[in-house]
Amino acid sequence: MKTFILIPLLLLVISVAEAQTNYVQISTAKGKITLMLYDETPKHRDNFLMAIKTGLFNGAGFNRVIKGFVSQAGELDKTILDREKLHPEVPLQRVEAEIRPDLYHKKGALGQGRNDNPEKKSYLDQIYLVEGKKRTAAELDRIETKTGRKFSAVQRETYKTIGGSPELDGDYTIFGEIVEGISVAEAINSVPTSSTDLPLSLLKFSLRILTKAEIKKLKK
Template sequence: MARIKPQALLQQSKKKKGPNRISVTTIILCNLIVVLIVFFVFTTYRHWSQRSRLQTESRSSVSKDEDAFVDSKKSDVPGYAVLNTAKGDITVELYKESSPEVVDEFIDLCQKGHFKGMPFNRVIKHFVIQAGDNKKVGAAEDWTLRGKHYNHLDTSSMKHEAFMLGTSKGKRNDRGFELFITTAPIPDLSEKLIVFGRVIKGEEVVQEIEEVDTDENYQPKANIGIIKVSLKQKI
């Protein structure tokens, strides 16, 4: 077997291919791709994160707007009424929370001018003054009997307060919406009336109306009534 010369071995080794080296361009390109992928993932996450936050804020804002609308609607309901009479003004605070339906009906009738010119057709001293369009004696017969009864009682010990505003219970279609203002405590007030307010100013006017001359049926001899009713948000 022939021996290979050292010079030939050197030439053969030069001809053998060495291991492949990764170029700088390839490294830069790979790094750029990685950066783009990371940037895309970060941008996508940020987009959906902001969208979720905006949706949450939007729902919260809508909920607050709805609550504000409800509160605004409640606050729009007048809280007071001023009954202008020939004897002076009677200011009444309306019980919007405890008697909302009756208060709504009362306000609606006020806006339609229902009480304009309405007379006080029953005045029972130490008991009640009543305003309404029903002039039949029988309509107030029970109230008249009660008035005679309570005139002889010590009303200072009775539990219901004076100067409460109410209207008759039951259907009011036949009699219309009558107004009752008590002038003394009445123990069974809730049996007859729906109380929906109280006089906070003008008690002396109520007492002055209470002192007018009446006939045997407690009807005032001189015409006296409500000139108009004004609704107020605040007093």
């Protein structure tokens, strides 16, 4: 049965990759990661591209690493919220939620962080890479019972064979995924951390938007 489920899953991944038009490369001391941004989440895609172009992520690093869950990068919640408290007269800047059931927290997914706002709007400059872990059918059943959300057959198979963090589905916007460098992302998620998940040494990164020629080569 698994063979018949995995074949359409693989075809779906290939077709999605062919359709997307924007790719970004993360360079770290651990290596490079190539991200495919989803055209289905245009507000987050465009915000991320603009943040890169304007240098919003300059000097940023992976600042919170929860092993087997996610690797968070960019600005910390506290810094963002403290800055906003200093200027309550300035309207909060957020990216409107673009949460879709077909874009979920599988291993290698790219998400946008947020605070506990009811609209589930995202921060402008905080991202995370999903590490997660493989889940059993019983674990997925428990998450469904707790959240009231149902996983599709494809999602269940993905979470059981590839892994991820399904408990985050429906609460945060996923707007891309890793297409190269998954082992680098695994290395980042394995760095030594404190008891509060702070990396003992900040792993800085730089971001670069791939050119059309590079994307064409990548898709071959």
